[in-house]
Amino acid sequence: MISGGIILCFVGAISFGVDACFAKVAERQNCRASALVASLFSWAAVFMLVRTFMLGARFRLPAKAVGVAVVLGICAAVAILAFQTSISFGKVTVAWLVMNLSAGVPALVSIWVYRERVTPLLCTAFAVALVALVCLFQGKRMEGQSGNPAAAERSERLMWFLLMLIILLTNGMSSFGLKVIAAWGLPASETYPYLTVWYAAGFACITVAMLVRGNRVSWKELGWGAAMAILSIGGQVAMAIALGSNVPGNVVFPITIGGGILVVVVAGRLFFGERMNRMSAAGVTMGFAAVILLSMS
8 A cells, every 4th residue: 555655656746747847838838827827726626626526525614714715725826826927037947946945934834823843854944945045046146147138137037036935925825724724623525615715716816817907818728727737636636645545744745745846857957948057056956955854844
């Protein structure tokens, strides 16, 4: 059973990594970030709704759980929109790494809200993550001249910094709701209804913004969104089954999360031609180490 669970961990890692790579491919095919994210969230909401009814669960959530799902679902949509936007003028490797480093934010919130114990391992993870972020930001600043006017370069770099900050603050917290509803003692059967509302809220947030601007989702964006939703959910399901197969969490999370990052690093270099200066490379290396430490904490 454990060997099968380990295999599922690697399946999850590949799913998460390929999902990020598909985001870059979709960007290169001129898919608009907002339309792609709206498509992704719409498909995911449908999948979760179908899964809810397949399990025979009743779609009834306490009002407080609905409120948390709506707020954090919007956080998730904002985070993924920031990620998708950032890869149009930044590296998918770095953006995906920052997406995973954002797990440190809910860890800090848990210490404050739930008085969770601060371990030497967690302190080390926070310290390494902080150094990694400094290296990544410095590496972005030091990247070679693109030939653009200095003002344009500064504006693009500032936008990239802002998007990375948005990802850090929103992506990690977007999954914090599962911990909150677990602490409330809600049954596990309400996880899928919660996620249905979570995805639907993110979809509504992005869609309203698109309608205001008169934008629509094309068939191409709908297709790429469906593929990304399947990969994302597939990775989560593989990870959940691995955990249910008695594979320890300190094995499942490093393999799935760390493996997904490695897939993106390799793809970024081989398929997307992403070259890094020494500072950025140091940031990616230390960021990878920080993510592993965080997933083991």
